[in-house]
Amino acid sequence: MPRRAGHFTIWPPMKFSLAVYSAPHSAQSASSALRFAKTVLQQGHEIYRVFFYCDGVQNGNATAAPPQDEIDLTAEWQVLGQQHQLDLVICIAAAQRRGVLNQREAERLERPAANLADGFELAGLGQLTDAVANSDRLITFGS
């Protein structure tokens, strides 16, 4: 496969998982994660799972309302997730601390609202362990 300046093509196809630690609009790495995901999918690779951890859980917060001229990472993940049937997993422990809850958790924890965006699911840290075991590469997008 050809390699152009500033542009890698990874070959043969691999199974990637992504760990995302930063919130949208706080650090560039949240946006880099999405761009990386789009690129590897475009190049014919597979994404086994995207695991949102630490402040990264805010990527699944449906109540965030960024200005119209800024990128809406939650919406972008939803579109990409639907196109490619991505497993977009939000760490439940990290999400509870930061107030990203689905209906069930909001009721169980007696909180006034559920705000988990469609297309994302809450699950435990075991899903990160599972991703490590079942992917060729785990790419971390840090805080």
Place this chain on the structure above:
Amino acid sequence: MSIKSLALCRTAPYGNALAREGIEAVLAAAAMDQAVDLLFLGDGVFQLLDHQSPADIGQKSLRRNLQALPMFGIEQFFVCEKSLAEREITLEQIQVAGAETKTVKDTGSLIASYPTVLSF
């Protein structure tokens, strides 16, 4: 399902949630019988220091989580020798009961020897 991975602990224990959440991820992996080794480097070596008083700043002890690791089969900690020297921390100050502390000179080669690396 027996790939050994390496977790990098790079942040000081209480300034950033990443230190705690990193150790929590390691505990979760260990509880699932996934082999994980730890490498403390940079400010991450501060996590191992004894005589921490996190209650003074309203924090839970992270060292308590580290002390639980041997119970989950993690019985050795790799520590970057240069990071210790730069911070004038001695081996005696970073001992955790039930775990052997091994200093590492060439962290690059250690990291390169693992198929998967988790970075916290």
